[in-house]
Amino acid sequence: xQPLSDVKGTGENKMKNIILALMFTGALASTSFAQIxxxxxxxxxxxxxxxxxxxxxxxxxxxxxxxxxxxNREVRFDRSRDCxxxxxxxxxxxxxxxxxxxxxxxxxxxxx
Numbered sequence: 001x002q003p004l005s006d007v008k009g010t011g012e013n014k015m016k017n018i019i020l021a022l023m024f025t026g027a028l029a030s031t032s033f034a035q036i037x038x039x040x041x042x043x044x045x046x047x048x049x050x051x052x053x054x055x056x057x058x059x060x061x062x063x064x065x066x067x068x069x070x071x072n073r074e075v076r077f078d079r080s081r082d083c084x085x086x087x088x089x090x091x092x093x094x095x096x097x098x099x100x101x102x103x104x105x106x107x108x109x110x111x112x
Contacts, residue, residue, distance in 0.1 A: 036075060036091075039098050043068060046105050055109040064105055071097050 047064050050056035056064070071094065078090045086094070 033086075036086075036094060036098075039102075040068065040072060043098070043102060043105060046102075046109070050105070050109045053109075055112065057112075060108050060112070064101070064108065067101050067104070071101065 044065075047056065047061055047068075051058075051061050074097075075086070075094055078086055078094075
């Protein structure tokens with residue numbers, strides 16, 4: 001077996017792979033950030049529409065916005081621990097929380 005230093009072009013290929021991996025990771029991080037923020041905005045719009053259409057009262061809207069604030073605070077905390085990035089497990093957990101909140105918004109608006 002040859003040492004890596006004897007293989008031609010290994011250093012160059014390794015550097016290219018590192019650069020590609022960093023670019024891909026950056027794209028994923030920005031995509032997850034954009035998706036999370038877009039979901040927050042959409043949910044806030046749905047709460048506002050529920051208030052406007054009188055499908056939600058003040059107490060229900062306050063409760064939903066409080067839950068949304070807690071998720072948002074958790075995202076900020078998770079990002080502060082890891083240089084602005086979220087791990088896959090953190091993204092999964094946040095997605096689950098946002099899905100539960102989305103379902104609650106739907107139920108509160110439709111079946112109250």
